[in-house]
Amino acid sequence: MDWVWRSLPMIWGLVVDHVAVSVPPIILGFILSIPLGYWASRSRVARAILLGLGSVLYTIPALVLIVVLPVALGTAILDPQNLLRALTVYAIAIMVRSSTDAFSSVSDDVRESARAIGYSGVQRFFAVELPLAGPVLLAGVRVVSVSTVSLATVGAVIGISTLGQLFTNGFQLDFQIEIVTGIVAVLIVAAVFDVIITTVGRLLMPWNRRPARTRASRRPAGVTA
């Protein structure tokens, strides 16, 4: 434990780096998967292709992807952006499925009624379909967030400062406390991300929680007792 207290500034620095590496892929993956998911929810062919591709991409091991991606994109092997690109690919691979489900979950009745009362296509997307897809999108982002925070540790292998350095160092020095510290720190970062995401979701989608609550409160007294 002594080591942990003494190393706290160093660990904190790695946490900050780790967050800096994790946040952009989560946001990029979310934004990019929205048009893809929307497209897949509207077209059977697009759905088959995009979801298939997503599953395949996700099965590629992270280290392989980090090595192969620069070759495929023609960038330098040690380009620090490689990790961002790889993590974004994984984020999209997961998120495209959620995003497809999210847009498929919007009821046709509501979609049609929005059209009937005079929403233009663009207005309908932003004011009706996107918010109503929100709850399922949110669930997807939570998975992406956890996955990205844990995958980002791989950056340490290619020399990018993340909490993964506690693993690589710990292994090299056979120093278990450092490894355990790394695991706990990653868990904490993932948990904090999750709390932030669910809180933002609750603030943005107040209608989402209400029905359940009122249904419960409307239940006649006697029934629950």
Place this chain on the structure above:
Amino acid sequence: MIEFRSVTKQYADGTRAVSEFSAVIPSRKTTVFVGSSGCGKTTLLRMINRMVDPTEGVIEIDGHDIAATEPVALRRSIGYVMQNSGLLPHRRVIDNIATVLLLTRVPKAEAHARALELLDTVGLDRALANRYPGELSGGQQQRVGVARGLAANPNILLMDEPFGAVDPIVRTDLQAETIRLQRELDKTIVFVTHDIDEAFLLGDQVIILEKGATIAQQGSPEEILANPASDFVASFIGADRGKRRLTVSADVPARGDDVLLIDAGGYAAGVISAPGGKLASGSASPKSRSVSNKTSQAGDA
């Protein structure tokens, strides 16, 4: 006035939902399209606000071909009420009602004030304004749907089986409310239903449709009942089964001035007042239709 002139809707696969349909829908009256499912009645309705564009023929509103009007603008100028209310679940009641006003850039305060007035108009408590649709009963949601349809004060209100999904008691209330609103607000209502009783109750003009939106008969409920144009119509309105042919029951003793009526199948169909053994008579006009006077208490509808 809405006029259909030889309107046809053929889909890419060759099916004809509507075939050479022509009819005039008079202003400030209720016209009901009634027919079995798949007869094309909803397609006809959706053509009026260009949700569906005809492949042939012309639809005019007050003499203007609607094909020349931009669809989104046209839809905003016509009220639309659908089954299951079609309310936006993520918007509060007040915002749902104000939707069209907000889309046409009416200032928010003004739109909300109008939405509150409309809650009164459709017989709902203003306290519901800040609820989400999921927190309302089916009947209340349907009333909010009607309020939303009326928000921009359109001349035309399209109603697509609006009361199909609510229970019979609430439906009776909502039907009475529709009659009241039509009378008070003087709208041109085009109503689609598969329920012939609902059609006869609400319609000044009833258009009975067969497959492909072919008109089986068109006229007032009285004209159709008195003189069904074909076996199809007789069967559709229940005349062939004797549902509409009522006789005074001989078995059940009269209570007060009322005597029991039975249909040709022998089932009790209603009562009629017969003071001093003489049957009462009245003239058939929309004003004489009985309207429930309990409609102001819509709280639990």
